[in-house]
Amino acid sequence: MSKAVTDILEQPIKPSPDAFANAIGDELVLLQVKHGIYFGLDPIGTRIWAGLSDGRSPHVICAEVAAEYAVPIETVEADARKFLEELKANEIIVVE
Amino acid sequence: MTQPTAYNLLDYGWMLDSRMRTDPYVEALRRVVRSGDVVFDIGAGPGIFAILACRLGAKYAVAIETDDSVQLARDFALAEGCSDRIEIFQGMSTRFDPVEKADVIVADVRGSLPLFEHGIASLIDARTRLLKPGGILIPRKDRLWLALIESKKAYRKFERPWLKNRYGLNLAAGVRFVVNEFQPHRFRPSNFLGEPAVLREIDYLTVSGPNMEMPFELKTTRTGTVHGLAIWFDTDLYDGIGYSAAPGQKRGVYGQGFFPLKIATDVREGELVKGEIIARLGTQGYTWSWRTQFPEQGPGGKEFRQSTAFATTFSPGVIAGRSSGHVPRVSERIEVDRFCLERIDGTKTLSAIAGELQCRFPGHFSDENQAFDHVCALVGRYERAL
Numbered sequence: 001m002s003k004a005v006t007d008i009l010e011q012p013i014k015p016s017p018d019a020f021a022n023a024i025g026d027e028l029v030l031l032q033v034k035h036g037i038y039f040g041l042d043p044i045g046t047r048i049w050a051g052l053s054d055g056r057s058p059h060v061i062c063a064e065v066a067a068e069y070a071v072p073i074e075t076v077e078a079d080a081r082k083f084l085e086e087l088k089a090n091e092i093i094v095v096e
Numbered sequence: 097m098t099q100p101t102a103y104n105l106l107d108y109g110w111m112l113d114s115r116m117r118t119d120p121y122v123e124a125l126r127r128v129v130r131s132g133d134v135v136f137d138i139g140a141g142p143g144i145f146a147i148l149a150c151r152l153g154a155k156y157a158v159a160i161e162t163d164d165s166v167q168l169a170r171d172f173a174l175a176e177g178c179s180d181r182i183e184i185f186q187g188m189s190t191r192f193d194p195v196e197k198a199d200v201i202v203a204d205v206r207g208s209l210p211l212f213e214h215g216i217a218s219l220i221d222a223r224t225r226l227l228k229p230g231g232i233l234i235p236r237k238d239r240l241w242l243a244l245i246e247s248k249k250a251y252r253k254f255e256r257p258w259l260k261n262r263y264g265l266n267l268a269a270g271v272r273f274v275v276n277e278f279q280p281h282r283f284r285p286s287n288f289l290g291e292p293a294v295l296r297e298i299d300y301l302t303v304s305g306p307n308m309e310m311p312f313e314l315k316t317t318r319t320g321t322v323h324g325l326a327i328w329f330d331t332d333l334y335d336g337i338g339y340s341a342a343p344g345q346k347r348g349v350y351g352q353g354f355f356p357l358k359i360a361t362d363v364r365e366g367e368l369v370k371g372e373i374i375a376r377l378g379t380q381g382y383t384w385s386w387r388t389q390f391p392e393q394g395p396g397g398k399e400f401r402q403s404t405a406f407a408t409t410f411s412p413g414v415i416a417g418r419s420s421g422h423v424p425r426v427s428e429r430i431e432v433d434r435f436c437l438e439r440i441d442g443t444k445t446l447s448a449i450a451g452e453l454q455c456r457f458p459g460h461f462s463d464e465n466q467a468f469d470h471v472c473a474l475v476g477r478y479e480r481a482l
Contacts, residue, residue, distance in 0.1 A: 023272065033385035033403060034374060036376050036378055038405070
């Protein structure tokens with residue numbers, strides 16, 4: 001019997017085909033075109049989005065961000081969970 | 097629900113003078129209006145179709161329009177000898193509460209495309225609330241068409257001055273905004289890179305909402321460069337009477353909408369191009385988004401996602417201000433408007449409110465005239481929306 005994966009960091013997520021993005025400086029604006037919902041991403045959110053767009057897993061992206069910003073991995077993962085759950089709830093990202 | 101539009105009287109005159117548009121409307125009215133009919137003209141401008149309906153024998157006609165130009169319908173009706181059979185309703189058609197429903201509703205609430213402001217929503221409301229059972233709605237159907245376009249001329253404004261300019265400036269940062277703008281253009285069939293296809297048929301007797309998700313698949317019929325997509329419409333006003341805004345048709349008021357590609361893309365004959373056009377109505381009108389895929393371009397293909405939402409260089413801070421979790425802060429501008437609105441009680445004049453406003457916020461308004469202008473503009477926002 002397979003166990004449901006509830007941790008979003010463990011799920012194979014990718015940007016939704018309905019998520020459109022445009023950069024402003026080092027930040028990013030996301031739009032869910034079918035719901036008309038906007039998101040403004042700060043540089044770390046932008047970094048996570050770029051990783052997802054390149055097909056990397058959330059765990060790998062969190063490790064990269066933790067190393068780059070010298071932040072404990074637990075902190076990055078906790079923030080990333082909240083961020084990704086919000087994107088998922090708004091269909092900005094989807095589970096493959 | 098015709099909202100205030102960007103049209104002025106000159107525009108209405110120009111549209112009326114376009115035989116390509118007006119002749120079919122007149123012919124459709126001739127065919128359907130019977131003696132004693134009640135006719136509503138929605139998005140009437142200065143009320144020409146309402147006056148024509150009276151001339152064709154209507155018991156009376158109502159010109160429904162938010163713009164002030166509708167007041168001219170009284171003068172036209174007087175000149176035409178039908179002033180006793182013309183009514184004017186200046187406001188949104190969704191606020192119009194008729195004493196009897198219409199036998200015929202005639203409407204032109206399009207812009208360059210039928211998906212324009214609240215036009216579709218207005219027609220849905222008109223069909224369900226304002227039309228007698230068995231009544232006739234003009235137009236009956238619109239069809240949106242789509243074609244792949246090769247046109248260096250149309251694409252030029254998306255490249256210059258951003259990528260090329262005579263001053264040697266690096267303006268490349270502007271490209272990612274301008275390529276999210278769709279522009280009117282007039283193409284020729286020679287600009288097509290493949291056969292046009294129907295993107296969506298909008299049947300006004302059945303359409304259920306203003307938002308449209310329109311997937312497409314097109315094949316190129318020759319080698320060339322795709323600079324973008326063109327969208328236009330044709331219409332069936334009544335029983336085959338209509339007109340088309342297709343490239344190569346008689347010159348009229350409509351052109352085509354040009355949706356540029358982020359990067360002009362070379363294609364070969366027989367290549368598949370697919371994607372989706374999404375039109376979503378918001379408070380400021382339609383947001384158009386277009387996803388264009390070239391699945392045969394290298395491993396994994398090539399895809400562009402563009403949206404008119406990105407045509408503005410807004411900051412993430414502005415976006416944050418539109419999110420559901422945003423907590424607006426109290427500012428003096430908010431306090432000024434709150435103070436004004438609280439003073440509107442059905443007895444106070446604009447001048448009296450302006451006087452109180454200037455006393456309360458002397459630093460915000462240099463004199464009472466400035467306060468008066470502010471009150472007028474604020475009140476006008478609500479009165480115009482009637």
